Amino acid sequence: MGEISPLHYIILSTIVFGIGIAGVLSRKNIFTVLMSVELMLNAANLAFLTFARSMADPVGQLFVLFVIAIAAAEVSVGLALVIALYRMKEHIDLDGFAKLKG
Amino acid sequence: MFETILFYSLAGILVVSSLLVITRINPIASALSLVLGFVALAGLYAMLSAGFAAVIQILVYAGGIMVLILFVIMILNMSMEELLPLRPNRIVVALVLLIVMGGAWMPLAVFISSGMSGAAHPVVDGFGGIVEMSKLIFGRFLFPFEMLSLILLTALVGAVVLAKRKL
Numbered sequence: 686m687g688e689i690s691p692l693h694y695i696i697l698s699t700i701v702f703g704i705g706i707a708g709v710l711s712r713k714n715i716f717t718v719l720m721s722v723e724l725m726l727n728a729a730n731l732a733f734l735t736f737a738r739s740m741a742d743p744v745g746q747l748f749v750l751f752v753i754a755i756a757a758a759e760v761s762v763g764l765a766l767v768i769a770l771y772r773m774k775e776h777i778d779l780d781g782f783a784k785l786k787g
Numbered sequence: 788m789f790e791t792i793l794f795y796s797l798a799g800i801l802v803v804s805s806l807l808v809i810t811r812i813n814p815i816a817s818a819l820s821l822v823l824g825f826v827a828l829a830g831l832y833a834m835l836s837a838g839f840a841a842v843i844q845i846l847v848y849a850g851g852i853m854v855l856i857l858f859v860i861m862i863l864n865m866s867m868e869e870l871l872p873l874r875p876n877r878i879v880v881a882l883v884l885l886i887v888m889g890g891a892w893m894p895l896a897v898f899i900s901s902g903m904s905g906a907a908h909p910v911v912d913g914f915g916g917i918v919e920m921s922k923l924i925f926g927r928f929l930f931p932f933e934m935l936s937l938i939l940l941t942a943l944v945g946a947v948v949l950a951k952r953k954l
Contacts, residue, residue, distance in 0.1 A: 689794045694835070697798050701805050703887035707880045708809030716814040716860055720821050723852070724805055727828055730840075738835040741910045747923050749832075749840045753847050754935050758942030760852050764859045765949035771863050772952070 694735040702728035715767055715777045719760065726756050794834065800827040814860050818853055825849040837915040 701724055708721030730749045737745025771777055804824035811817045825848045832841035913919055924932050 689790060689834075693794065693798075694831070697801065697831075699887060700802055703884055704802070704805040704809060706883045706887060710879045710883060712809060714814060716856065717809060717811075717817050720808055720814075720817055720856065723821065723848075724808060724824070727825070727848075730844075731828065731831060734832055734835045734837045734840060737837065737915075738910070741914070743914065743919050743923060746837050746840050746915055747920060747928055749837070750843060750920070750924075751931065751935060753843055754939060757847060757852055758938050760855060761942050761946045762949065764855060765946040767859060768862065768950045777863065777865065 691735050691739040695732060698728045698731040698735070701725075701731070713779045715770075715779055718779065719763055719767075723756065723760070726752060790834070793830070797827045797830045797834075800824070801831070815857065818857050818860065822849050822853050825853070835915075836910060839915055839917050839920050 705721045705723075705725035705728060708724065709718050712718055712721065730752055733745045733749050733752070737743060737749075767777065770782065774781055801824050804820040804827065807820035808817045808824065811820065825844060829841040829844040829849070832838075832844055911919075
C-alpha cells in the first residue's frame with residue numbers, strides 16, 4: 686500500500702458508489718438499473734478490501750467473496766424476473782411496471 | 788512512483804467506464820464497459836494485496852455474471868425504439884451527488900486521515916492468498932460458507948421457476 690493511502694481508495698469507492706446511485710435513480714432501462722446496482726456492490730467491495738489491507742485483517746477479504754456470491758444469486762433471480770416481466774408486458778420500461786403504485 | 792501511476796490509471800479507467808455504464812443508451816454497450824470497469828477493479832484489488840479476490844472478481848464477475856446479463860439482453864432482443872435514452876432527473880442526480888460526495892466522504896476523510904493514515908500495518912507473507920482464505924473459510928466461517936451454498940441453490944431453483952413458461 687506504500688505510496689497510496691487508504692483515503693484514496695475510499696474516495697474512489699465513494700465516487701463509484703455515487704455513480705451507481707445516480708444510475709439507479711435516473712435510468713428507466715431495467716438492465717442499466719441492475720448494472721448500476723452491481724457498481725454499488727463493487728464499490729462496497731473496494732471499501733472492504735481497503736480496510737482489510739490497512740488493518741491487516743483477512744476477514745474483510747472473506748466478506749468480499751461472500752458479497753460476490755450473493756451478487757451472483759441476486760443477478761440470476763433478478764434476470765429471471767426481468768424475463769417473466771417481459772413475457773407479460775412486452776417491454777422493459779420501468780415506468781410501465783407501476784401496477785402496485787399507491 | 789510506479790504504484791501511483793498504476794493507481795491513478797486504474798482509477799481513471801474505473802470512473803470513466805462507470806460513467807459510460809450509466810450514460811449509454813444501448814445496454815450491450817453498458818455491459819461491455821462494466822466488464823472493463825471490473826477488470827480495472829480487479830487490478831485495484833491486486834494492489835491491495837488481495838490476490839484471491841482479484842482472481843474471483845475476474846472469474847465470477849467479468850466471466851460469469853456479465854455473461855449472464857449479456858445473455859439475457861440478447862434473449863429479449865429489443866428494438867432500438869424500445870431503448871430509452873437517459874432522462875436525467877437533474878434534481879435527483881444533483882441531490883444524490885451532493886449527499887454522497889459531501890455528506891459521506893468528508894467525515895470519512897477526517898476519520899481516516901486522523902486515525903489510520905500513514906503506513907499501513909505490515910502484512911504476513913501470503914496475505915490475501917488462497918491458503919490464508921481457506922484457513923478462514925474452513926475454520927471460523929464454515930457455517931456461513933455452507934449457508935452460502937444453500938443460498939446459491941435457492942437462487943438456482945428460484946430462477947428456473949420464475950423464468951420457465953410452464954412447469
